[in-house]
Amino acid sequence: MLAALAGLVYSGVKESMVYFYTPTEVREKTDAVRGKALRVGGMVVEGSVRWDPQQVLLTFALTDGQSNVPVRHRGTAPDLFKEGAGAVVEGTWAPEGYLRSSNIMAKHSEEYKAPTQAETLEGKKALFKSLLPGEKR
Amino acid sequence: MISTLGHFVLFLALGLSLYAAAGAVFGARTRREDWRASSRNAVLAQFCLVTLAIFLLEYALITSDFSLRYVANNSTRGSLVRYKIAGLWGSLEGSILLWAWLQSLFSALVVARYGDRHEAVMPYVQAVLQGIAAFFLLVMTFAVNPFTPLVPVPPDGRGLNPLLEVTDMLVHPLLLYLGYVGFSVPFAFAMAALITGRLTDEWLKYTRRWTVIAWLFLTGGIFYGGWWSYRTLGWGGYWAWDPVENASFMPWLTGTAFIHSVMIQERKRMLKVWNLALITLTFALVIFGTFLTRSGILASVHAFADGPVGALFLGFLALVLLFSLGLIAYRADRLKGHGELDSIVSRESAFLLNNVVLIGICFTVFLGTIFPLLTEAIRGTKISVGTPYFNRVSVPLGMALLLLMGIGPLIAWGRASWNNLRRNFVKPILVAAAGTAVVFALGVRQAEALLAFCCSFFVVGTIALEFFQSTRARARATGERLPVAFAALLLKSRRRYGGLIVHLGVVIAIIGIAVSSVYKVEREVTLKPQERLEIGPYTIQFHDLRAGEQPTHVLVWANLSVSKGDRPLADLRPGQRFYPNQQSPFASVDARYHWTEDLYTILSTFERDGSSATIKAMINPMMAWIWIGGVVILLGVLVAVLPERRLAMLSVRVKAQAT
Numbered sequence: 001m002l003a004a005l006a007g008l009v010y011s012g013v014k015e016s017m018v019y020f021y022t023p024t025e026v027r028e029k030t031d032a033v034r035g036k037a038l039r040v041g042g043m044v045v046e047g048s049v050r051w052d053p054q055q056v057l058l059t060f061a062l063t064d065g066q067s068n069v070p071v072r073h074r075g076t077a078p079d080l081f082k083e084g085a086g087a088v089v090e091g092t093w094a095p096e097g098y099l100r101s102s103n104i105m106a107k108h109s110e111e112y113k114a115p116t117q118a119e120t121l122e123g124k125k126a127l128f129k130s131l132l133p134g135e136k137r
Numbered sequence: 138m139i140s141t142l143g144h145f146v147l148f149l150a151l152g153l154s155l156y157a158a159a160g161a162v163f164g165a166r167t168r169r170e171d172w173r174a175s176s177r178n179a180v181l182a183q184f185c186l187v188t189l190a191i192f193l194l195e196y197a198l199i200t201s202d203f204s205l206r207y208v209a210n211n212s213t214r215g216s217l218v219r220y221k222i223a224g225l226w227g228s229l230e231g232s233i234l235l236w237a238w239l240q241s242l243f244s245a246l247v248v249a250r251y252g253d254r255h256e257a258v259m260p261y262v263q264a265v266l267q268g269i270a271a272f273f274l275l276v277m278t279f280a281v282n283p284f285t286p287l288v289p290v291p292p293d294g295r296g297l298n299p300l301l302e303v304t305d306m307l308v309h310p311l312l313l314y315l316g317y318v319g320f321s322v323p324f325a326f327a328m329a330a331l332i333t334g335r336l337t338d339e340w341l342k343y344t345r346r347w348t349v350i351a352w353l354f355l356t357g358g359i360f361y362g363g364w365w366s367y368r369t370l371g372w373g374g375y376w377a378w379d380p381v382e383n384a385s386f387m388p389w390l391t392g393t394a395f396i397h398s399v400m401i402q403e404r405k406r407m408l409k410v411w412n413l414a415l416i417t418l419t420f421a422l423v424i425f426g427t428f429l430t431r432s433g434i435l436a437s438v439h440a441f442a443d444g445p446v447g448a449l450f451l452g453f454l455a456l457v458l459l460f461s462l463g464l465i466a467y468r469a470d471r472l473k474g475h476g477e478l479d480s481i482v483s484r485e486s487a488f489l490l491n492n493v494v495l496i497g498i499c500f501t502v503f504l505g506t507i508f509p510l511l512t513e514a515i516r517g518t519k520i521s522v523g524t525p526y527f528n529r530v531s532v533p534l535g536m537a538l539l540l541l542m543g544i545g546p547l548i549a550w551g552r553a554s555w556n557n558l559r560r561n562f563v564k565p566i567l568v569a570a571a572g573t574a575v576v577f578a579l580g581v582r583q584a585e586a587l588l589a590f591c592c593s594f595f596v597v598g599t600i601a602l603e604f605f606q607s608t609r610a611r612a613r614a615t616g617e618r619l620p621v622a623f624a625a626l627l628l629k630s631r632r633r634y635g636g637l638i639v640h641l642g643v644v645i646a647i648i649g650i651a652v653s654s655v656y657k658v659e660r661e662v663t664l665k666p667q668e669r670l671e672i673g674p675y676t677i678q679f680h681d682l683r684a685g686e687q688p689t690h691v692l693v694w695a696n697l698s699v700s701k702g703d704r705p706l707a708d709l710r711p712g713q714r715f716y717p718n719q720q721s722p723f724a725s726v727d728a729r730y731h732w733t734e735d736l737y738t739i740l741s742t743f744e745r746d747g748s749s750a751t752i753k754a755m756i757n758p759m760m761a762w763i764w765i766g767g768v769v770i771l772l773g774v775l776v777a778v779l780p781e782r783r784l785a786m787l788s789v790r791v792k793a794q795a796t
Contacts, residue, residue, distance in 0.1 A: 005497050008530050009504060016525035019518065020509065039521060051742065053663035053751055067383065075661055076741035076751055078372075080721045108720075124691045124715045130686035130746055131693060 018090060020064035023062050023069040026093070033093045040099060041067055041088040049083055051076075062089060062099075073101035140205055143193045143284030144187055147277050150241075153183040154271035158264040165260035173260055177252045181261060183270070184245040187238045189565055191225070194234060194283055198224045203294050206287040207231060213296035215689060220302045226310045227297045229431060229446065230283035237273035239318040244270055247322060251343065258339070261329035272453050280445045299690065299716045299723055305365040313359030313385055317423045319351025324420040324461075325415050331464040336409060336471050341399045347779050348399075348416075352392050353774040359385055360767035366382075371724025371739050373659070373755045375763070378527040383506045384426025387499050391419040394495040397545075401485050402727060404550065409472045410465060411492075417461040422499075424454045431507070480552035487545040494538050501530040532585060536592055539647060542640050543596035546633070547603060563599030572598075589651035593644045600637050627776060635777025637772050646766025652759040661741060661753040672754045675736055676700050677709075682747040691715045692725065695740050695750045699729060710738040711752070732765070734758040 018037045026033055026040060027040055042062035049060040058073040060083075072088050081104055091101040125132065157179035164172030194207070203209040211224035211231065225231045244266035249750040251259055277283060297306075306399045323344035323570035330340040362382070363375035375383060395415040402408050428450035465472070478486055504511075505522050512520040547561040548728045572594030573587060581587055592649040604623070627634045664679040671677075680696040694712030698705060707729045713722035735757045 001493060005501070008503055008533060012501070012505075013522055014510070015520045015529060018521050018523055020521060021518075048281045053742070053744070053749055056661050056663060056751060066654040076753070082720050121686065121689075121691065121717050124717055125684075125686060127715070128684035128691060128693055128745060131682050133685065134681070 022064045024064055024067040026069050027067040030093070030097075034095065035092060037090070038093055038099065039053070039088055039090045040071075041086070042069070044081065044083050044085055044087050046083045047136040048098055049077075062087065069103050072098055078104055078106045082106075138365075139193055139197055139202060140284045140286040143190055144206075144278070144282060145373055146190045146193065147274055147282070147284070150183050150186040150190065150237075151271055151274040152276055153186065154241075154267045157183055157266040158271065161260035161263045161267075165256075174254070174731050176260070176263065177248050178217070180241075180248045180252075180267060183267070184241040184487040186240040187234075187270075187274075190234060191238050195222060195225060195232065198222065198668045198722075199293065203292075204288075204290045204437050205283075206285045207283045208641030209287050209291050209294040212294045214293050216302065219304075219307060220297055223301070223306045224297055226314070227301060227306075230277065230281045232310075232314075233273055233277055233281060233446075234283050236314055236318065237277065239314055240266070240270040240273060240321065243322055255343075258326070258329045258335060261332045262325045265325035265328045266321060269325075276446065276449050280449055287437060297717075299714065300370075302689070303365070303369060305361070305369070307363055309358060309361045312354050312361055314384075316351050316353075316355025316358050317388070317427075319347060319354055320388065320416070320419050320423060322351070322417050323395075327416045328461060328464065331413065331461070331468050334468060334471060335666050336468065338403055338406075339389070341403060342413070345399070348392070348396060349765055349774060349778050350684075351398060352389075353771065353778075355385065355392065356770060356774075357767070359389060360764070360770075367760070368728075369726065371726045373657075373726075373737050373739070373753075373757065378502075378524050379414055380506050381426075381430045383502050384486055387426065387502055387506075388419045388422040390495050390499040390502070391415055391422060394492045394499075395419060397488050397495075398492050401488050405485055407477070407485065408489075410469075413461075413465055413472070415492075417458070417465075421454060421457055421461075424450060424457060428454060443459075447506055450481055465567050475647055482548070482553045482558070484545060484548045484553075487541055487548055491538065491541045491545060494534055494541065498531055498534045498538075502527065505530075525774070535647065536588055539589070539592040539596060539644070541609045542643065543592070543599040546637060546640070547599050561599065561602065564602055564623075565595050568598030568601075569595035583655050586651050586655045589647060593648050596640060596644050600641055603637060604634070622760075631779070635773045635775070638776055640773075642766045642769030642771075642773055645769055646763045649764075649766060650758045651761030653763070654758045655759045656756075658756040660750065660755075661752070663749050663751045665749050666747070669688055670752060670754060672736075673756045675706070675754075675756070676739070676750065677754055679750060679752060682743055682750055686715075687779055689731070691718065693722075693743065694725070694741070695752065697727075697738060697752070699736060707736075709736075709738050709740040713740055713743075730761060732761045735760045 004083050016037070018039045019033070020039045021029075021033065021042065021083075023040060023042050025119065026038070040062055042064045045061040045068060048068075049058070051058055056075060058077055059071065061068045061070050063069075071091070072094075073089070073091075085106065087103045088105040089099060090103040090105070091099050094100045155174045160172050160176030160179060163176075164170070164176055194205075195206045196202075197205050198212050199218060199219070201208070201212060202216045203212075207228075207230050208224070211227040212221050216224075226235050238578045243265070247266060248259075248263055252263070296302075323340075326340040326344045330336055359382075362385070367373070367375040395412065398408055398412055398415060402412050428447055431446045433452060478489075480486070505526050509519040512518060543565060544562075549557040569591050573591040576590045577587065580591065604626075607626055608619055608623045611617065611626055612619050615622065615625075617625065658673055660670060660672045664670060666679060666681050669676055669678050670789045676699070678698050678700075680698065682693065682695055684691060684693045686692075692712050692714055694710045697709045697711070699709060707728040709729065711727040712725040714725050715722045724739055726737065726739055728735050735755075737755040737757055739755075741751040741752040741753045
């Protein structure tokens with residue numbers, strides 16, 4: 001019975017091991033990571049996020065301060081994903097030299113940081129002027 | 138002012154806890170009733186003090202007294218009162234205070250109920266419970282003080298994370314904490330039994346109901362958390378094998394094993410050490426879970442706080458394990474079981490297997506959760522195992538558990554005869570075969586789903602057979618009509634039939650889990666106004682995007698209409714909520730919930746001029762069965778634990794109506 005359990009755990013672990021790397025490590029070990037399941041953590045590079053709505057494709061770069069890794073993600077970003085913030089991307093390393101993401105995990109904390117400049121509800125409203133009733137074209 | 142007072146009250150409560158623990162032990166050792174009485178009073182006084190501390194913090198939260206750092210971090214002036222109240226368990230310091238209060242409450246309840254009786258055991262039960270309460274008070278007084286002042290006083294607080302400003306926040310955390318704290322009662326009785334050497338079944342008898350109620354709260358908390366996540370978090374799932382979720386699941390598994398294994402000890406005087414170890418493990422896993430979630434040692438989507446708390450919890454965990462395992466070793470000579478397994482084909486062996494499987498699942502979940510720590514320690518790299526690992530190992534073990542759920546309650550004690558096996562299992566096997574053939578004919582081809590259905594039909598077959606045979610036997614013997622006989626039966630052996638109803642609930646939930654995960658359909662498409670998206674039998678038409686101002690946020694939503702064939706079905710409005718001071722929006726899901734399948738829609742993203750929206754749609758078949766299963770489990774537990782008197786009244790009424 002114990003052997004069966006051990007076998008189950010072993011095969012489960014073998015099938016679903018995900019290596020945790022930083023962008024620099026990915027760059028250094030390109031041969032080792034090819035085709036493997038990876039989890040890469042870093043910051044989303046400012047200005048790198050591109051969103052193609054027709055293909056539902058999100059592209060961006062992750063950085064650890066030293067190296068960048070390009071990421072392609074089919075689908076939309078999770079709620080807390082944004083440029084300059086931390087994110088962990090799970091996926092596989094494509095031979096073309098980018099991380100094919102299957103899952104993005106954005107970091108969040110229960111006490112959020114004090115905003116640099118207090119923002120009001122009016123400020124948020126201004127963003128969606130054209131969608132608000134009365135102000136619609 | 139409130140800061141000084143609050144901190145002082147916590148110190149005082151800590152002092153009283155230590156006195157209540159030490160005084161009880163001293164009174165018991167010296168056989169002095171005055172000390173015992175005095176220590177019991179200290180328990181009640183300690184409870185009053187921690188209650189006062191809760192009131193102080195709640196008062197500060199409700200009146201927006203931002204001179205307390207905790208209030209400034211977890212509350213804003215603009216929030217509804219109920220979310221100001223919920224701020225108490227919004228983050229670490231308050232959660233610890235709530236835990237300490239519940240621990241004091243349970244401790245006071247136990248002392249009030251049994252305090253003046255069982256004078257050999259109770260002082261030690263009290264000492265253990267107060268020792269645990271003292272730990273939480275110690276954490277607050279020396280590491281994470283909820284009454285820390287804040288200077289200068291800010292004009293407004295930051296408020297709860299908007300994700301937490303939902304009614305569910307008032308239910309889910311409380312249920313979990315009640316479950317966690319509840320397990321400390323059987324743990325305390327077990328320790329008292331070990332200390333005093335009174336290792337008969339006494340401690341099991343007193344704690345049976347406490348254990349089942351703690352289990353109910355924990356189960357309810359886990360189910361409710363899944364339900365909350367599914368309806369609001371906007372990823373269409375309910376369970377992610379996240380470390381924080383696993384932290385609540387592990388004590389649930391060992392607690393479930395404990396509830397079953399005590400039955401063997403009651404019946405056969407076996408497994409004494411095993412039961413003590415199981416309840417110790419359950420309590421230790423509760424503390425371990427808090428350590429995991431509070432130390433920030435593992436990355437998780439749930440919230441974290443860094444700091445000395447992790448180390449304190451780890452130290453306490455070590456203390457609990459050393460103390461309890463040391464006691465078990467010390468009493469080893471008195472813990473020899475009386476019985477032995479007569480046969481492998483028997484109820485006790487089915488229960489034993491159930492325990493092995495539950496502990497097996499617990500172990501694999503534990504391993505998966507701490508895997509990154511292990512690999513980092515051994516190989517220097519963090520390697521994690523994700524959802525595929527957990528699914529792969531838990532599905533076969535879950536199926537084994539399901540089978541045992543059918544076999545265990547019906548197979549005979551001791552040694553099952555051929556006759557017993559034939560009478561109880563031939564019909565359920567036929568039910569399983571017929572049911573599986575039907576779902577196969579309906580188009581279910583996937584192996585895992587078929588297996589889940591087959592095992593589920595088998596269990597339902599055994600439960601139905603048991604209810605039917607016993608009801609008929611009673612109706613024949615007493616001349617009652619079948620419904621009356623059925624109700625009378627439920628009331629007479631509530632523990633057994635309540636348990637079977639719980640099993641039924643588990644089966645319903647497992648069918649929901651299996652079918653919804655195997656047959657989930659998902660599409661994500663960008664639509665221009667009036668464009669359509671086809672998913673399964675549904676057509677979803679996107680009309681337009683709108684925005685509207687809500688009291689606390691701006692809501693942007695998509696107007697969708699759903700039809701099936703030519704028949705209009707529902708209008709859905711998935712959206713995104715934009716909060717001031719939050720850079721990212723929060724999802725606002727909308728779905729058509731139905732007992733056969735849910736159509737779930739998410740507004741993933743959109744163009745601000747309203748020219749297009751990206752909609753994610755999902756069909757989650759039989760998802761509702763998971764929640765229905767949870768409700769059936771609740772009903773089953775209520776049947777099993779409701780007080781006799783209440784039920785006696787009910788049964789009189791049933792009989793009166795029947796005549």
